[in-house]
Amino acid sequence: GPRLKKKSALKNMVLPQKPVTQVQGYKSFLGNNPGFSEEDFLGKVKTAFVLIQEAWAAKNLSKVRRFISDGVFQRFTTQFTMMNLLEQENRVSNIRIHDIRIDRFKIDGAYDIAHVEITASMKDQFICRTNPAFNSPGGDEAFKEYWSFIKKRGVSGHDMYQSNLCPSCDAPLPDTLGDAGKCEYCGAFVNSGQYDWVLSEITQADDYVRGYAFKKSDNLKQKAAELIAEYEDVSVQLLEDKASNGYLQIKTAWVLKDPALMRRFVSDKAYHKIRDSFSGERIVFNRLWLNDVTTIGISTSKEENRNHVFIAVTMSSQRVLLRENGKAEIIDPSIISDVEVLNMSRETQSKAGKGSLYAHICPSCGAALQNSLDVHCQYCGTELNSPKHEWIIEDIMSYGEYMTYFKTEAKNMDEKLNPQILDDLYDVKDYALNNVMILVAADGVFAAEEQEFMEKLAKRWGFNVQKIGPLFTLARSGRLALKMPEDMKKRRQIVSLMKKAAEADKNVSPEEQAIIEFMETQYLS
Known part of the structure; x- marks a missing residue:
């Protein structure tokens, strides 16, 4: 079959495992933060991870507000607004972190950023009262995400993860820090990165490698x-x-x-x-x-x-x-x-x-x-x-x-970057593979024979199945989104590949048919 071009962003979703001393940006980071302890930092990340899953399920951010950025706060708040309108809840339990490691450090003006790879699993049940089609049974779900933390360079000595006191004046922080993260006594913005690491982004594996x-x-x-x-x-x-x-x-x-x-x-x-x-x-x-x-x-x-x-x-x-x-x-x-x-x-x-x-x-x-x-x-x-x-x-x-x-x-x-570059990060086959995964999982299950079909298809299209493992994980948990480039010629090729894949088992399900028809009207007309 046709080989993948070099520019494929999906070709390798499994990033190399390195000790922290060898990750990109470590030397200059350590020079600016000589007292850095990997163990203490990853301890904070683990605390954040578990507390944030619990806050998400409860739709209440008060326990985590002090160490999440305004943008992350808004992401969750917006999702809660939509879930409440649709009368949805997401029950999570049995949260387990299997692996956690720093992927790289970056300098950003007067700040440092640490990107952390987290491999975890949990029981995840989704309930929707306005449309039961959105319900999910709640099996064990494994996933990999990248969490980015930001901090003012050289700042240390505060721990906002174990303490609920203002890092600036030591007053107890209120239960509702609201959307500004502001101490009511001294006016400090506690989640500004001026005092401790703050979570500033959560990225799925497919998007993170695309960023790479x-x-x-x-x-x-x-x-x-x-x-x-x-x-x-x-x-x-x-x-x-x-x-x-x-x-x-x-x-x-x-x-x-x-x-x-x-x-x-x-x-x-x-x-x-x-x-x-x-x-x-x-x-x-x-x-x-x-x-x-x-x-x-x-x-x-x-x-x-x-x-x-x-x-x-x-x-x-x-x-x-x-x-x-x-x-x-x-x-x-x-x-x-x-x-x-x-x-x-x-x-x-x-x-x-x-x-x-x-x-x-x-x-x-x-x-x-x-x-x-x-x-x-x-x-x-x-x-x-x-x-x-x-x-x-x-x-x-x-x-x-x-x-x-x-x-x-x-x-x-x-x-500037030519906006065309965003289209070009994915090869036609990348778009098609991503979208066919969604087709295959459209009936709500990703059965063993469907997994086998996808592995064969991926191989035929020149992917190494081991290296795109996280894509299968995202498909199983319903976390993949249909993606299309702006280029009309590429769009036609992608829809044509999607149709071929759907027809491969001689049985196009109503769900698959609905997606293909939607793609044709939305992107080809």
Whole structure:
């Protein structure tokens, strides 16, 4: 069969196991953090992992708020909002960590990032009262994820994982730290990375290796880090965290048809564009998560006195229609992955803010903000959605819109990635294999003969089955999303490969048929 091209991101999902002293970035990290103890750090990661699974099942983040970033807090909060609308709960038990190791360290402005690979399993039961089709029986589920922790360089001596005291003033932290993570006594933002490691991202195995294949962007990362270093209150990772936070609040505003949820941090242009896209029907997202948030372009506008950062957000979700009678009807036959690009801007030489707009804090005076259509702080009168004190979402573009924008604006960008690169990280066979896995698991079971069929198909398409093990794990647990490139020729090839695979057993199930028809109308017409 046809061989895989070198650029395939899925070709090897099993990353090499190395002792911490040999992982990428360790030497410079240790130079900046001479007192680092791998054992203490991984102890914190284990604590975070177990407490976060329990918080997720309880839909209550109070026990973990102090060591998760604002963006991670928002990811969970958005998922809880959708689950409550669909009357869903996810019961987890028997949480076991099988293996945990540091995969690499990265420098990000004044911060350090540690990426940790976690192999774990748990009993996982999903219950949905508005549509039993979303129920899952709750067997033992094994999975591999990558958790990224961020901390201000050189900071040590605090342990926010075993203590519920403010790391700045030692006062007891309240049960509800809310979306700002702010101590009510001294005003410190305890989850800012200024005191201890903070969880800033959770990534599935398929998305993490795709990020690895993104090596070409080193120059851009460097330039973005230099541009963002002008502002002492942010780094590339922390700006991407703001982007994911704002993006999910926009999605929540869209579902609830409540523009006040996002008004304070979007430009007038973005506000009208998003508000005009509100649907007349009650559409809710089932199983919503962010796969990846990556900076793909930067530019400085001299005449506006502004810096712009373009951030690609990949989201996976399944749209569901909530009927008057309280029943949920499926719109998308499967979970679908989609990319949108945020254009975020801030004035050059802008001083550090007194808090984040995205966490309902006025960056000018530090007061707590309510959701409102009024863009002025009710305390100090500052115009909130101005790029004077904070990064503002100027525009939100579909991937196709960004490609068009890029064609005319690329010459004005200081450093950028051709958006085509996101398409090219996956070979046609990568897309097809991912999507066929979803077809095969569409009836809710991934039986032994289906596993065997997929292994044969993968071999025939030039994959090493051992090296794509995590993909099978994701398929079994329903954590894969349909993916498609922008390129129409590639799309046709992918749908054709999907059809062939579905017809291989001479029996195309209704679920498989629904997905194929959806792909044809959604992507080929």
